[in-house]
Amino acid sequence: MDLAGLVGTLRAAGCVFAEDEARLLVEAAGDAEELAALTARRVAGEPLEQVVGYAELGGVRIAVAPGVFVPRQRSLALVRLAATGLRAGDVVVDLCCGTGALGAVLAATVPGLEVWAADVDPDAVACARRNLPPARVVEGDLYDALPRGLRGRVAAVVANAPYVPTDDIALMPPEARDHEHRVALDGGADGLDVQRRVATGAPAWLRPGGRLLVETSRGQAATSAALQRAAGLTVTVERDDDLDATVAVGTLVRSET
Known part of the structure; x- marks a missing residue:
C-alpha cells in the first residue's frame, strides 16, 4: 500500500x-x-496509540498497551501544575496510573523525583513498568498498594482517576468505550466514586504542604473541590482552556509539630 x-x-x-x-x-x-x-x-477502531504502541505526552514517549487507558493531552495541565514547586528528592505518587504517563512526564520534567505509581489493573501495572522504574509501580487499590513508609512523606499525589458517570460510558467515543478497560473509565453513578476515596485518603500520605492534584471535568469541578475540602485540604480549581482541562488542587496545611 x-x-x-x-x-x-x-x-x-x-x-x-x-x-x-x-x-x-x-x-x-x-x-x-x-x-x-x-x-x-x-x-x-482501535486507538492509534495502542496500535503503534506509544503516545507522546509533554515530549515524552509513553509506552501504551491494548486495553490500558491512553494518555490524553489535557493531562499536561495537571502535570504542569504538579511540577511547580517540586524538586529533586521529593516523593510523588501517581494513583490510578494507567500507563504511568503522569509520573513519567513529571520525572522527566523534574529530574531526581522519587516517583511511585499504583493501579488496580494488572495490565496497566505491566505497562507502567515500561515507563517508570518497575520496582516503584505497584498493583492494588489506591493507597493500599503503596509502601507504608511513604505515609506523611508525599509531596504530590497526582490522579487521573476514572470520572465518567456509569451511564455516560455508552456515549463515549468507541475508541475509548470499546478499547480501554472499564475500570479506567467508570467513576460510578456521578463519576466521582474513586475521587472520593482518593481525597479521603490523601491527608495521611501527604507531607505538610503536600498537594493532591486530580483531573476532573468543568461540570464536576465544584464537587471535586468539595470532596477535597471535606478531607481537610485547602483547595483551588485550575482551568486550562487551551487544553480543555480542569484540575482540583488540594493542599495539606498542617503544622509539622
Missing part, C-alpha cells in the same frame, strides 16, 4: 488526521505485512 492509498484508507475509516496517522503507522511497521496488520487494527 502506497502512502496515498494508506491515507485514503484511513480517511474512509473516519480518521480525521489521516496523513499524520499514516506517517506514524509507516514508522511503526517493520515491513508491508506488518503495516497491513496495523492498518487493519486502526480501521477497525
